[in-house]
Amino acid sequence: MSINSENFSLLSKLPQYVFSSVNELKYQARSRGEDIIDFGMGNPDQPTPRHIIEKLLESSLQGRNHRYSVSAGLPKLRLAISSWYKRNYNVDLDPEKETIVTIGSKEGLSHLMISLLAPGETVLVPDPCYPIHSFSVLIARGNIKEYDSIKDDKLLENIEKGLKSEPKPKALIISFPSNPTTQTVDLDFFREIVSLGKKYSVIVIHDFAYADICFDDFKAPSFLQATGAIDVGVESFSLSKSYNMAGWRVGFMCGNKEVISALKRVKSYLDYGIFQPIQISAITALNETQDCVNQIRDRYKMRRNRLVDGLNKIGWEIEKPKATMFVWAKIPGKYLDLGSLEFSKKLIKECSVAVSPGIGFGSRGDEYVRFALIENEQRIQQAAKSMKKLFK
The missing domain is CATH 3.90.1150.10 (Aspartate Aminotransferase, domain 1)
Incomplete structure (x- = not known):
């Protein structure tokens, strides 16, 4: 053979x-x-900042932390995630039902698509986009429909045009601040996206990897700040850029409990979670000084x-x-x-x-x-x- x-x-x-x-x-x-x-x-x-590395060293010396974790993430880390959202965006999340720890954003987005899509179902994706936004759909045997994301003043119009067209998309991917285009939006934009999500019964997925990398007094809003956002979608975040933890591979996804539940179930078949000392260090990153x-x-x-x-x-x-x-x-x-x-x-x-x-x-x-x-x-x-x- x-x-x-x-x-x-x-x-x-x-x-x-x-x-x-x-x-x-x-x-x-x-x-x-x-x-x-x-x-x-x-x-x-x-x-990576010194205090986060020191927590990794300390927790790595404790034998109990070398056992399997859980695929959804340590409960204390999910609590830290919900506290981070409350502190930064005044968003209330149930750490048990509305948060999940991911092995970085790419893993989370890829397994989310596997969780949501049947073969041949369509996802509306920005063009240009961070490559995993489209590749994750292909890996899940889905089809990509692109919307033009170059011009700021046409974004909502182009998204709605894509949502109206056949075949009807099951999900919509957005990401602000954007990689690669560096585009930003305000909270009113997310309010419009929530309205579109409800109007066209589409699941909204917002990649928020650059939440903290903002300049000149601009603060990026969270999609979940928009009223009703949790009814239509989820938001992913990675510690890679905000805390220089790119190689650590730790992030999270939060939002709609049905979507989070689907991802939890699929991940429960695929992994036992991240090495526990990395998760413990992530708790330190989120909870302690943000200097x-x-x-x-x-x-x-x-x-x-x-x-x-x-x-x-x-x-x-x-x-x-x-x-x-x-x-x-x-x-x-x-x-x-x-x-x-x-x-x-x-x-x-x-x-x-x-x-x-x-x-x-x-x-x-x-x-x-x-x-x-x-x-x-x-x-x-x-x-x-x-x-x-x-x-x-």
């Missing part, structure tokens, strides 16, 4: 990973000894300012985003015809700068590239200087 991966039906449904060709160029350049200034993956470069969150936010703000100011100085025209750890930049006019993938390759080859091509987030992103703010200010300045040659 010969095994051929072409016979694995799910793999045939998953699109080619666009970022792989850029990553390969980056690898080749580094293997030649070149210094690549890397704005590609949104992978925080700073360590570290403010420091992380301030660092991203300084980097945002340095990058946008530097790019504008050399001739790029970019507005400063109000949130996220990214800058979403339209490709300069004379390079637009290249498309984002070829332009990204050009940046590596000619400027030793790596970015993410917008096409990797959806077809409507092809006129853009995304910079992740994961290099220090000195290297950001160096990158802007290196890219100056593109504008001569």
Whole structure:
């Protein structure tokens, strides 16, 4: 018997990973000894705050914490999650029925789709979007219907157009502040989404990964703050960005008890939860001083300012985003015809700068590239200087 991966039906449904060709160029350049200034993956470069690490060390020394956990998460962590929502957004949640701990956002979203969808059912997804928003639907054997998420003033109109069309979507995915576009919305927007959710009987899923990474006195609202939101949907959050805990793989999902119950049931077949000391450390992160969150936010703000100011100085025209750890930049006019993938390759080859091509987030992103703010200010300045040659 010969095994051929072409016979694995799910793999045939998953699109080619666009970022792989850029990553390969980056690898080749580094293997030649070149210094690549890397704005590609949104992978925080700073360590997890000390008090969280100390709690991990302390709890890891206790033998009882090395046993299996529970797939829904430790009860004390779910209580900390509900307290975090009350403290930050004045949202009341039942920690038992309306919260669940996830192994990061990607795991939670992927298993949520498996929980909700029958094969062939449709989900309305933004284009461009964080890739797991669409890939999770494909993994669950669902179908994707895209709505144009580029223009702020057309968002609600485009979403309703997608909800009206056939086949009728079972779920709607939104994410604000947005990766990759850095878009933000106000609470009135979420109120409109709740109305649409009720009108079209659709489950709303809001990815809130960048809740805390906001600048210039902007505070991102939670979807669950909107009256009636808990009747139509759920919200996911990750500790990766707010607490520099990307590699720890811990997050949570909260909201509608029927949706949370479905995810709990599916996860109960698939995992025994996260290593307990990581969950105990997450309790510390959520419950104790939030000075570290403010420091992380301030660092991203300084980097945002340095990058946008530097790019504008050399001739790029970019507005400063109000949130996220990214800058979403339209490709300069004379390079637009290249498309984002070829332009990204050009940046590596000619400027030793790596970015993410917008096409990797959806077809409507092809006129853009995304910079992740994961290099220090000195290297950001160096990158802007290196890219100056593109504008001569």
